[in-house]
Amino acid sequence: MSATFAQPSLGSRISTKLYLHPKLLLLLLLAPPLLWLGVIYLGSLFALLLQSFFYIDEFSGNIVREFSLVTYEQLFTRANADIFIRTTLMAAAVTIAAAVIAFPLAYYMVRYASMKMKAALYLAVMLPLWSSYLVRVYAWKLILAKEGIVPWFAAKLHLTWLLEVVLSIPVIGGPSLSISYIGSFLVFLYIWLPFMILPIVAALERVPASLTEASADLGATPAQTFRKVILPLAFPGVVAGSIFTFSLTLGDYIIPGIIGNSRPFIGQAVYQLQGTAGNIPLAAAFTIVPIVIMAIYLTAARRLGAFDAL
């Protein structure tokens, strides 16, 4: 026994060393994520930012590697501005709709559902995330297409006229649901909804039921309790969810490519510019736009007090 104590194994010596030097342990634990974030993630982001200040020579098609704002001049043309506005409006609409749908479901899950029901609902929310994104988007194409499930069902219910009224709405309508902004909106909403539900559930879990009772006890009707207590306390969850839905919609290029009219979104523009057009500087400049929009969005959310209750 004494021999074991006198000569501890290498593993035990390392353990002791780390236990006595917690800072060394911290350094070892943080090195991989810091390298990943600092070098690979932020590094490539800066490389991207840098690219956007180069420009492409129109005659040779070569990238000119010197500082200029030529690319940004190209970025702010009328056609490109339309892309930004279109994408931002879509992202905003998807985010608001997702919040409106997700909140009651999350509230039900936290306050009313039994343990079994809650587990089932969690599963129902997460299940779509386990299957291929592309398969789900193409499935929606079948649902929304002119000969698809929705028009078929509308016909069975003698509601074809209603579908036609909806499709005849200017701008957001179109020849069929799968070739309209309404279609892209529905699919975006479906795909990103779990990312809104889960953070709201997490936020509501942290609001004790006694706060609702205290509010009622002090004379607040359920509507007042919702406005003054539940919503402010769950708001950080809504903002966290909206960061997902908003930024994911801003950057997505697959959904609008499969479902929607052929007017491009930011993601598609970036995809085309860096691929077929080979205009890396403009693609980079395009990528900066969602970053700027998100920065503005988060600043506004902070001003609204979204992070006060954190």
Add this chain to the structure above:
Amino acid sequence: MDGVSFEIQDGEFFSMLGPSGSGKTTCLRLIAGFEQPDAGSIVIHGANVEGVPPYRRDVNTVFQDYALFPHLSVMENVEYGLMIRKVAPAERRRRSQEMLGLVKLEAMGARKPNQLSGGQRQRVALARALINRPSVLLLDEPLGALDLKLREQMQEELKSLQRQVGITFIYVTHDQGEALAMSDRLAVFNRGRIEQIGAPAQIYEHPATAFVAGFVGVSNVCTGELAQRLTGSGQAFAIRPEKIIMTAASDPGPPGWLSVTGRVRAVTYHGATTRYSVAVDGGGELAVMRQNAAESLNAAQAGDAVRLAWPRQLNQPLAEGA
């Protein structure tokens, strides 16, 4: 809960005492309106409140976990009830400042609840519940989370606050000492029923059932064979440990008193008092409590033969089957 029926006087400090799961908190929640009775009725100031939601009842609650709104400042928490009633901001400020003064937290209005200590939070919860000037204030184990010293201090403050504002307090607690010290009257709950209602001294001195005798303070509950041997009748009774006099076994004991010999089994020192567990000759055990006045120090050791004696009239007969 079953067959729970009682009436509370205006301005009374009424406690509901009982172990956890005895129905006292359910009873409080029924009065507050968080739960609805399956049968029976609740009348507050002459108005039957059946089907009336909590926000329309003239009753406010101090919650066990205080339930302060974490996103609002202390001042905004206290003002909440007035804000809901759309009282003008200036009036709101004035009254909430007054309430904070009442609970001695004038300077804390701008803080958030998480910057306060447990005792301070408790006071904020109190101020918030009192600002609506309810006809009844419900308190659900409000001192449960505080340490002993602070709890004793808050007991006194609560009691004097109640006298000051003159509002009926209905106080739920599982701490019998607290209930005895604070209440005008108390109800002892057990398994969803009320075992006894009365003033603290009445409950302590004259417990009606074995449960009350055992739950409120410490009692020697004597039943069956032991009762038979001590008194000559099988009637169950309770005797408080501090009523029993302990002398040497050879001492005959005061004439006319009940008396029994035994051997000290264990001695537990409690500071002001010492508790002796005495194994009675012939079976059974009695607890004896002695004040630690100078002469009584080390009055008996474990193993000593002693005589226990007490006046017969101090026996509290207990209801059968309880």
